[in-house]
Amino acid sequence: MNETLQVLFSLFIFPGLFGMVALALLADWVDRKVYARVQQRVGPMYTGKAGILQPLADVIKLLSKEDITPGESSKFMFNFLPLAAFAAVMSAALLLPIGFLNAYNSFPGDLLIMLYLLGLPTIVYFLAGWHSHSYFGIFGGVRAVTQLFAYEVPFLLAVLTPALLTGSWQLSEISRLSASHPLYLLAHLLAFTVAILGLQAKLERVPFDIPEAETEIVGGPTTEYSGRKLAVLHLTHELMFVVGSATLASIFLGGFGSGLWQFPLFLVKTFAIIFILSLMRAAAARMRIDQLIEFSWKYLAPMSCLQFLFIIVLKVLEIA
Amino acid sequence: MGLVNIAVGPQHPALKEPINFSFQTDGERIVSADARIGYAHRGIEKGMEQNNYVQGLFLTERICGICSHAHSMSYVMAVEEAMKIEPPKRAQYIRCIVGELERLHSHLLWIGVAAHEVGFDTVFMYSWKDREVVMDILERLSGNRVNYAINIFGGVKRDIDAEQAKDILKKIEKLEKRLQYYIDIGEHEPSFVARFKDVGVLTSEQASSLGAVGPTARGSGVTVDHRKDDIFAIYHEIDFTVCIEQAGDALARYIVRARELVESCKIIRQLLEKMPEGEIKVKHPRKAGPAEVVARYEAPRGEDVHYLWADGSDKPFRYKVRAPTLAAIPATLEMFKNAHVADIPVIIASIDPCISCTDRAIALTDSRTGSTMSWKELRDFSNRWYADRSRR
Numbered sequence: 261m262n263e264t265l266q267v268l269f270s271l272f273i274f275p276g277l278f279g280m281v282a283l284a285l286l287a288d289w290v291d292r293k294v295y296a297r298v299q300q301r302v303g304p305m306y307t308g309k310a311g312i313l314q315p316l317a318d319v320i321k322l323l324s325k326e327d328i329t330p331g332e333s334s335k336f337m338f339n340f341l342p343l344a345a346f347a348a349v350m351s352a353a354l355l356l357p358i359g360f361l362n363a364y365n366s367f368p369g370d371l372l373i374m375l376y377l378l379g380l381p382t383i384v385y386f387l388a389g390w391h392s393h394s395y396f397g398i399f400g401g402v403r404a405v406t407q408l409f410a411y412e413v414p415f416l417l418a419v420l421t422p423a424l425l426t427g428s429w430q431l432s433e434i435s436r437l438s439a440s441h442p443l444y445l446l447a448h449l450l451a452f453t454v455a456i457l458g459l460q461a462k463l464e465r466v467p468f469d470i471p472e473a474e475t476e477i478v479g480g481p482t483t484e485y486s487g488r489k490l491a492v493l494h495l496t497h498e499l500m501f502v503v504g505s506a507t508l509a510s511i512f513l514g515g516f517g518s519g520l521w522q523f524p525l526f527l528v529k530t531f532a533i534i535f536i537l538s539l540m541r542a543a544a545a546r547m548r549i550d551q552l553i554e555f556s557w558k559y560l561a562p563m564s565c566l567q568f569l570f571i572i573v574l575k576v577l578e579i580a
Numbered sequence: 581m582g583l584v585n586i587a588v589g590p591q592h593p594a595l596k597e598p599i600n601f602s603f604q605t606d607g608e609r610i611v612s613a614d615a616r617i618g619y620a621h622r623g624i625e626k627g628m629e630q631n632n633y634v635q636g637l638f639l640t641e642r643i644c645g646i647c648s649h650a651h652s653m654s655y656v657m658a659v660e661e662a663m664k665i666e667p668p669k670r671a672q673y674i675r676c677i678v679g680e681l682e683r684l685h686s687h688l689l690w691i692g693v694a695a696h697e698v699g700f701d702t703v704f705m706y707s708w709k710d711r712e713v714v715m716d717i718l719e720r721l722s723g724n725r726v727n728y729a730i731n732i733f734g735g736v737k738r739d740i741d742a743e744q745a746k747d748i749l750k751k752i753e754k755l756e757k758r759l760q761y762y763i764d765i766g767e768h769e770p771s772f773v774a775r776f777k778d779v780g781v782l783t784s785e786q787a788s789s790l791g792a793v794g795p796t797a798r799g800s801g802v803t804v805d806h807r808k809d810d811i812f813a814i815y816h817e818i819d820f821t822v823c824i825e826q827a828g829d830a831l832a833r834y835i836v837r838a839r840e841l842v843e844s845c846k847i848i849r850q851l852l853e854k855m856p857e858g859e860i861k862v863k864h865p866r867k868a869g870p871a872e873v874v875a876r877y878e879a880p881r882g883e884d885v886h887y888l889w890a891d892g893s894d895k896p897f898r899y900k901v902r903a904p905t906l907a908a909i910p911a912t913l914e915m916f917k918n919a920h921v922a923d924i925p926v927i928i929a930s931i932d933p934c935i936s937c938t939d940r941a942i943a944l945t946d947s948r949t950g951s952t953m954s955w956k957e958l959r960d961f962s963n964r965w966y967a968d969r970s971r972r
Contacts, residue, residue, distance in 0.1 A: 298702060299701065299702050299705035299706070300705060300709055301705060395584060395586060399921065466699045466700075466701075467699070467771055469699060470922070473699065473922065474593050474699075475593050475594040475696065475697045475698075475925040476594065476921060476922050476924060476925055477921070478592070478593055542701075542702045543702065544700065544771040545695070545698040545699055545700035545769075545771040545772045545774075545775050546698050546699030546700070546771075546775070547771065547774065547775075548774070548775065548920060548922045548923070549608065549920075549922065550608075550920070551774055
């Protein structure tokens with residue numbers, strides 16, 4: 261009975277649906293506040309204490325708005341895709357090495373499943389843009405996929421570095437081993453940098469917000485979306501923000517430990533990465549797609565290869 | 581993908597005002613571009629001809645929301661010449677102070693918009709915050725943040741007292757320290773430079789043959805600045821340099837504007853120091869002319885030309901405005917060649933477009949035949965239209 265309760269708690273409260281959605285909204289608020297403070301603004305102020313409920317209010321407002329399906333679009337795909345992206349990211353959230361559920365769904369190789377699930381929303385963006393039948397959407401979708409080819413390989417190489425270092429493809433195992441060897445962080449600092457940049461590109465945030473560049477192609481893949489579907493897409497984006505940051509925290513920053521300590525540790529480590537991503541958003545201009553491809557293949561990919569080589573040398577010399 | 585036609589505008593997030601650009605693109609590359617204006621025609625010239633000179637003053641102030649003083653200056657200079665009156669020295673100094681303050685706030689606004697176009701909202705927020713300093717000065721001087729209403733024929737409406745002058749100097753000094761930051765961004769910030777460098781290149785031959793004006797031309801190495809070229813107001817008594825960049829790309833135009841900010845601060849300081857005592861206005865007659873006058877003024881966006889045909893009555897017989905943006909549009913179409921789709925907002929922003937002040941007239945095209953309506957057809961059409969109305 262107790263076990264069933266624990267599983268249900270994990271599925272629906274933490275790291276399940278409600279906890280994750282709440283954290284996603286909190287992450288959005290932190291992001292907006294940090295972004296605003298860097299720009300000498302105050303950020304959201306009026307909804308809740310220091311505007312903490314503003315992201316929730318935004319979602320509620322979007323939910324109540326008119327929901328339009330363009331006549332030219334492919335109706336089924338257009339309506340189905342936001343849910344697909346949401347489901348993918350939510351499943352990824354359950355794979356995080358935290359909570360009671362981990363005893364059941366942690367297996368060697370779940371790191372790859374995680375990366376696959378986090379890669380799905382990009383494909384959804386492409387399809388959503390394509391099926392919305394507007395040239396801003398198509399441009400945005402094509403840009404999303406082009407960008408995927410630019411950042412995905414360096415990002416994967418960087419994320420697999422800790423797996424190589426610890427000799428395991430299991431998230432909980434990687435975080436346990438890297439927690440017991442704090443010096444591992446120094447060993448894959450370069451990979452951590454690449455992974456942070458890759459995550460920013462995956463999340464399509466400045467300076468990598470090329471697929472949804474507002475001043476160029478309006479909203480990119482989301483141009484034609486409105487109302488509930490747009491709310492789901494935004495929520496998915498914010499969920500991915502949290503889940504992606506938590507994934508990096510668990511494989512690079514030594515995970516979240518076990519017992520009751522994991523919750524505060526989760527918050528501290530995940531939000532540390534969210535903080536870095538928010539600062540990055542405020543500190544640069546948007547790149548052009550050709551500049552991004554050049555940047556990833558000229559600098560990011562060699563950096564991750566170098567890091568890979570470094571880890572192999574460490575392994576061969578039996579230092580790590 | 582084959583060639584795709586993209587329409588940017590009249591409603592588009594990159595544009596704050598209605599203009600339509602249509603592009604033929606091959607993937608992310610632009611093959612050809614065309615522009616269409618006329619979405620914000622407000623009939624200002626007709627309005628000028630139907631109202632007397634003093635009422636026209638209020639209309640010219642409202643041609644543009646940002647460079648309203650530039651238009652009002654051109655108008656006042658034209659009418660003063662037709663009325664054959666000369667404003668006192670002190671009035672001219674006050675006019676130039678307001679003019680330079682306007683240039684400051686216009687360029688600071690533009691820097692913010694340009695940064696926003698490439699997603700660099702932090703610079704956008706910073707520059708608009710600094711712009712508030714200028715807006716506060718203008719409010720203190722004229723009572724208004726925009727449309728300063730400082731000009732009247734034969735002088736200015738409000739004086740600048742010693743306390744105000746001290747206040748301006750203090751604020752300008754503070755601002756000047758901040759301005760170096762914007763020049764630094766244009767020279768050193770890698771992500772910003774990457775988006776502006778070699779984008780929308782306009783050679784100096786193209787700039788002069790296509791008639792580009794203001795910072796757009798100065799960014800391509802064309803030395804054109806009416807504060808130096810023409811003798812008007814009291815700019816010949818002031819020591820300042822015309823900022824010229826040779827590169828001709830969007831970055832050059834950015835740096836020209838950023839440097840002009842510093843120059844404007846220098847000019848304001850000199851103006852306040854040299855300002856003579858005396859009257860601020862002379863009495864003006866009610867009627868002007870007969871005369872035909874062309875007045876030019878260096879607005880923040882370039883040469884602003886006003887044409888006045890005064891027939892000796894208290895109303896202009898014909899009035900024509902050529903706003904600087906209109907002169908920059910042919911050059912803009914040249915800049916688009918071989919650019920990326922991602923460069924569209926950067927290139928549009930780089931000429932600092934002010935579309936609503938540009939729209940002077942619209943050509944009415946028959947949708948069936950494609951022919952433009954002649955003056956006679958238009959008159960017949962309006963006669964028919966009014967005849968139909970009266971019957972109802």
